Amino acid sequence: MDKDSLGVSNEWFPIFLCSAINIALLAFVLKAYENRQFQLDVFGLAIDFYIFSGFAVQAQILVNTYLSIRTMKKGFIAVILLNALGICFSGIGGVLVAGEITALPGVVTYLSSIIISTVIYYFKKGQRDNIRRLTEQRDEITSLYREISASREKLSQQNEQLKWYNKVMKENEKKLERMAYYDALTGLPNRKMIIQKLDMLIHYSDRAEAGFALVY
Incomplete structure (x- = not known):
C-alpha cells in the first residue's frame, strides 16, 4: 500500500x-423525545431526558x-452535514414538531459547532498551504544549490584544464626558445x-657611454 492510499484510508476511518x-x-x-419521562440511574445519579439530551449534544x-x-x-x-442533520432534528423535530423549546439551545450549539469547525478547517488549510509553499521554496532553493554546485564543479574542472594548458604552453615556449637560440646537436x-x-x-x-670587447 502506497503513501497516498494509506493517507486516504487514515482519513476515511475517523469520518x-x-x-x-x-x-x-x-x-x-430522538428516542428520548418519544419518552420524555424516562430516567436513568447512573452511579446513583438520576439522569432525566433533558440532562441526557444535553450530554448527547455535547458529545456530538x-x-x-x-x-x-x-x-x-x-x-x-x-x-457540516452531521451538524446540519442535528439542526434539522433538533430544530424541526424538537422545536417545531414536538414543541420542546428546550431543544433550541441544541440548535444554537450545532450552529456554534459549524462555526468552530469552519474556523479550524480554514486555519489548518492556511497552515497546510504555508507548509506547501515553504516546501516548494525549499525544493527550489535545493535545486538552485545543486545547479550552483554543479556549475562550481564544472568551473573548477575548467580552471584545472586552463592551468594544465598554461603549463604546457610555458613548456612549449621554453622548448621553442631553446630550439631558436641553441644548437640542436651541440x-x-x-x-x-x-x-x-x-x-x-x-x-x-x-x-x-662605455665600451666592450668581443673575444672570438
Whole structure:
C-alpha cells in the first residue's frame, strides 16, 4: 500500500467512526423525545431526558471537533452535514414538531459547532498551504544549490584544464626558445643568440657611454 492510499484510508476511518457515533447519539436523543419521562440511574445519579439530551449534544460537538482537527476537506464536509442533520432534528423535530423549546439551545450549539469547525478547517488549510509553499521554496532553493554546485564543479574542472594548458604552453615556449637560440646537436648557443646578445651590448654601451670587447 502506497503513501497516498494509506493517507486516504487514515482519513476515511475517523469520518466513518465519528459519523456512526453522531448518528447513534442522535438516534438516542430522538428516542428520548418519544419518552420524555424516562430516567436513568447512573452511579446513583438520576439522569432525566433533558440532562441526557444535553450530554448527547455535547458529545456530538466533541466528536465533530475531533473530526475537524483530525481530517481535512472530507472530514469538514462530514462535520457540516452531521451538524446540519442535528439542526434539522433538533430544530424541526424538537422545536417545531414536538414543541420542546428546550431543544433550541441544541440548535444554537450545532450552529456554534459549524462555526468552530469552519474556523479550524480554514486555519489548518492556511497552515497546510504555508507548509506547501515553504516546501516548494525549499525544493527550489535545493535545486538552485545543486545547479550552483554543479556549475562550481564544472568551473573548477575548467580552471584545472586552463592551468594544465598554461603549463604546457610555458613548456612549449621554453622548448621553442631553446630550439631558436641553441644548437640542436651541440647544445651550445647559436648564431642568432650571439647576434641578439651583441645587439643588447651595443645598445647598453651607447646608453652608458662605455665600451666592450668581443673575444672570438
